[in-house]
Amino acid sequence: MANRIQNKLLEDKKLLSIYFTAGYPHLNDTVNIIKDLEQAGVDFIEIGLPFSDPLADGPTIQESSTQALKNGMTTEVLFEQLKDIRKSVSIPLILMGYFNPMLQYGIEKFCQKCSEIGIDGLIIPDLPVDVYHKQYQAIFEAHGLTNIFLITPQTSEERIRYIDSTSNGFIYMVSSASTTGSQSGFGEEQQAYFKRIADMNLNNPQIIGFGINNKETFQTATQFAKGAIIGSAFIKHVTEKGTQNISEFVNKIID
Amino acid sequence: MSYHIDKDGYYGIFGGAYIPEMLYPNVEELKQNYIQIMEDPSFQEEFHQLLRDYVGRPSPLYFAKRLSEHYGTKIYLKREDLNHTGAHKINNTIGQILVAKRLGKKRIIAETGAGQHGVATATVCALMGIECVVYMGEIDIARQAPNVARMKMLGATVIPATSGSKTLKDATNEAIRDWINNPVDTHYIIGSVVGPHPYPDMVARFQSIISEETKKQLLEKEGKENPNYVMACVGGGSNAAGAYYHYLDDVDVKLIAVEAAGHGIDSGESAATSVLGHEGIIHGSKTLLMQTPDGQITEPYSISAGLDYPGVGPLHAHLHQSGRAEFIAITDDEAMKSGMELCQLEGIIPAIESAHALAALNKKTFNPDDIVVLCLSGRGDKDLETYINYFNL
Numbered sequence: 064m065a066n067r068i069q070n071k072l073l074e075d076k077k078l079l080s081i082y083f084t085a086g087y088p089h090l091n092d093t094v095n096i097i098k099d100l101e102q103a104g105v106d107f108i109e110i111g112l113p114f115s116d117p118l119a120d121g122p123t124i125q126e127s128s129t130q131a132l133k134n135g136m137t138t139e140v141l142f143e144q145l146k147d148i149r150k151s152v153s154i155p156l157i158l159m160g161y162f163n164p165m166l167q168y169g170i171e172k173f174c175q176k177c178s179e180i181g182i183d184g185l186i187i188p189d190l191p192v193d194v195y196h197k198q199y200q201a202i203f204e205a206h207g208l209t210n211i212f213l214i215t216p217q218t219s220e221e222r223i224r225y226i227d228s229t230s231n232g233f234i235y236m237v238s239s240a241s242t243t244g245s246q247s248g249f250g251e252e253q254q255a256y257f258k259r260i261a262d263m264n265l266n267n268p269q270i271i272g273f274g275i276n277n278k279e280t281f282q283t284a285t286q287f288a289k290g291a292i293i294g295s296a297f298i299k300h301v302t303e304k305g306t307q308n309i310s311e312f313v314n315k316i317i318d
Numbered sequence: 319m320s321y322h323i324d325k326d327g328y329y330g331i332f333g334g335a336y337i338p339e340m341l342y343p344n345v346e347e348l349k350q351n352y353i354q355i356m357e358d359p360s361f362q363e364e365f366h367q368l369l370r371d372y373v374g375r376p377s378p379l380y381f382a383k384r385l386s387e388h389y390g391t392k393i394y395l396k397r398e399d400l401n402h403t404g405a406h407k408i409n410n411t412i413g414q415i416l417v418a419k420r421l422g423k424k425r426i427i428a429e430t431g432a433g434q435h436g437v438a439t440a441t442v443c444a445l446m447g448i449e450c451v452v453y454m455g456e457i458d459i460a461r462q463a464p465n466v467a468r469m470k471m472l473g474a475t476v477i478p479a480t481s482g483s484k485t486l487k488d489a490t491n492e493a494i495r496d497w498i499n500n501p502v503d504t505h506y507i508i509g510s511v512v513g514p515h516p517y518p519d520m521v522a523r524f525q526s527i528i529s530e531e532t533k534k535q536l537l538e539k540e541g542k543e544n545p546n547y548v549m550a551c552v553g554g555g556s557n558a559a560g561a562y563y564h565y566l567d568d569v570d571v572k573l574i575a576v577e578a579a580g581h582g583i584d585s586g587e588s589a590a591t592s593v594l595g596h597e598g599i600i601h602g603s604k605t606l607l608m609q610t611p612d613g614q615i616t617e618p619y620s621i622s623a624g625l626d627y628p629g630v631g632p633l634h635a636h637l638h639q640s641g642r643a644e645f646i647a648i649t650d651d652e653a654m655k656s657g658m659e660l661c662q663l664e665g666i667i668p669a670i671e672s673a674h675a676l677a678a679l680n681k682k683t684f685n686p687d688d689i690v691v692l693c694l695s696g697r698g699d700k701d702l703e704t705y706i707n708y709f710n711l
Contacts, residue, residue, distance in 0.1 A: 115482060115615045115616075116488075116491055116601075116615050117491075118601075118602075119338040125482070126481075129481075129482065132614060161599075163598045163613045164612055164613030166598060166599065167596075167598060167609065167612065188339070189338050189599065189602070190336065191335065191336065191342065194334065212339065213339040213340070214339060215340050215343075215501075217340075217343040217501050217502075218342070222342070240502075241498065242340075242499060
C-alpha cells in the first residue's frame with residue numbers, strides 16, 4: 064500500500080521539501096506555516112520536533128529549537144496542534160526529531176499517534192539503521208510510517224545498499240560532512256558525490272539536504288537527485304521576515 | 319551476570335551507539351580498531367612507559383591512619399591526585415592520544431566542564447605536538463579562569479560553547495558537531511565513560527590501571543588483593559570505572575558509587591542521576607539521564623563542576639540497575655565538610671569531586687577489620703576559590 068510520500072515521489076517533477084521547527088517563532092504558528100507552505104507549492108513538509116540537544120544541527124536550528132521549547136512546545140502539544148491537519152492539508156508530512164523525546168513518549172504510542180493524525184514518515188537522525196532494523200522497523204511499518212535515513216559523503220557503498228534495502232520512501236542525502244546550515248554553494252567534490260550516488264541506481268530516490276539555501280543550490284542539487292530540502296534558510300527567513308511572507312520565500316526557489 | 323561490555327556495545331540494556339549517520343564512519347573506525355591497537359605490545363609499552371615516567375605512576379595506595387581511626391576501619395586512599403595535572407583524567411588522555419596517533423589523526427578535539435579533562439588533553443597534545451581544540455561552556459569559561467589559562471599555555475585553542483545551557487553538556491554537543499564537520503583527520507578525546515560505543519569501554523580500559531595497581535598494592539600491604547569496599551565519586555564515572563574495573567566480577571568486593579546531591583535530591587538543584595534520572599539517550603548512549611517527562615535533557619547542579627553531568631556512563635547505569643554497586647548521594651555541604659576533614663586529618667587537600675566520595679564514609683557502618691579503598695580522584699588546588707568562599711578563609 065503506497066502512502067502519500069511514495070505517491071509524491073512518482074510525480075514527474077523535482078521536489079521541494081521545507082523543514083521548520085514546530086512552535087517557532089510562536090507556539091501556535093505550526094498549523095499556519097504548514098498550510099502556507101502547501102499553498103505556496105511545496106511538495107513535502109518536515110515538521111521539526113524540537114530537542115534540547117540537537118547534535119546534528121547548526122546554530123540556526125539549535126536556536127529555533129531552544130526558542131520553541133521556551134514557547135512550551137512538547138510532543139503532546141504538537142500532536143494536539145496537528146490533530147485536524149488532514150482536513151486541510153494533503154501533501155506528505157514528515158516528523159523530524161531526535162530519538163529521546165520519542166522514546167519517552169513511547170515508540171508504539173508515538174507511531175500510533177502519527178498514524179492517526181496522518182503523518183507519513185519520520186526522520187530520526189540519531190536512530191541508526193541497524194538499531195531501527197532490529198528493534199523498531201516492525202512497529203513503524205505496522206503503522207504505515209516511512210522511516211527516512213541519512214547518508215553522507217563518508218557512507219560506504221555497502222552501508223548505502225543496506226540503508227536502501229531498509230528504506231521504503233526516499234534517502235536523505237546529506238550534501239557534505241557538516242551540521243545543518245553550515246555551508247554555501249556546491250563545489251566539484253560535492254557534485255562528484257551527487258553523481259556517484261545517482262549512478263548507484265538505488266531503489267529509493269534521493270533527496271538532498273544540508274546547504275540548500277536558494278534557487279541556484281536547489282537547481283544544482285536536483286540535477287542529480289529527485290528533490291532537495293531547505294531547513295536553516297527557511298528558518299532564517301521566518302526569523303527575519305515573520306510568517307506572513309512564506310510564499311515569497313518559496314517562489315524564489317521554484318518560480 | 320556480566321558487568322563488561324557485550325559484543326554489541328551494551329552493558330545490560332545500557333550503552334550502544336545512537337549517533338547521527340554523519341558520525342558513523344568515525345565511530346566505526348574506532349570500534350573496529352581500538353582493541354587491536356590497545357592490545358598491541360608496542361602500544362602497551364609506550365602507554366606504560368608514559369604512565370610511569372610522565373604521569374608518575376603507579377600512584378600510591380596510601381593507608382590513611384588518622385582517617386581510619388576516625389571512622390573505625392582501615393581506609394586506603396588511591397592517590398590519583400598525585401598524577402601529573404592533578405587527577406585521574408590523564409590516564410585516559412595518554413591512552414587516547416596514542417590511539418589517535420596510530421589511526422593517523424592530525425587534530426584532537428575535546429569537551430571540558432571544569433577544565434580538568436581539557437587540561438589533560440591539552441597536555442598530551444603538547445607532548446605529542448598535535449593540534450588541540452577544546453570546547454568549554456561559556457559559563458564554565460567564566461568560572462574556571464585558571465584552567466582556561468593552563469590550556470592556552472599548553473597551546474590549545476579554547477572555543478566557548480554558547481548553545482543551550484552553555485555548560486558541559488553543551489560543550490560535548492559542540493565537540494560532537496566539530497567531529498561531524500571534520501570526519502577524516504580529527505579524533506575526539508571524550509573525557510569520561512560516556513558517549514557512543516566504543517568510548518565507554520575504551521575509557522574504562524584506560525582507567526582500569528587504577529584497580530590493576532590497587533590489586534598489587536593491596537596484596538603487598540594486606541596479603542590479599544580484594545578489599546571489602548571500593549568507593550569512588552561518579553559524574554560521568556571514569557575514575558569509578560577505573561577503580562572498579564578489575565573488581566567487577568569479584569562480587570565479594572562491595573562497590574560504592576557516590577553521586578552529587580547538590581542542594582539535596584529533592585531541591586531541584588542536584589546531579590544525582592541514579593535517583594533522578596530515567597532511561598534515555600544522551601550523547602549517543604542509552605543510559606540513565608536527567609530529563610523532563612517530554613524527554614528534554616535538563617541541567618544538573620553540583621558545587622563540584624566535575625560531577626554536574628545530566629547522565630552517567632552506561633556501565634554505571636547497569637551497575638545501578640543490577641544492584642552490583644550501591645549508589646549514595648552526597649550534598650554540597652557534606653562534601654565540603656569532608657574535604658576540610660581530610661585536609662586536617664591527613665594533610666591532603668582533595669578535589670571537591672573526591673570529597674563527595676569521602677563524605678560517603680559517614681553513610682556506612684564499617685567493621686574495624688574492613689578494608690576500604692577510596693579513589694582520591696583529584697587534588698583540590700583547582701577548587702581553592704570554592705573552598706575560600708565556602709569557609710570564608
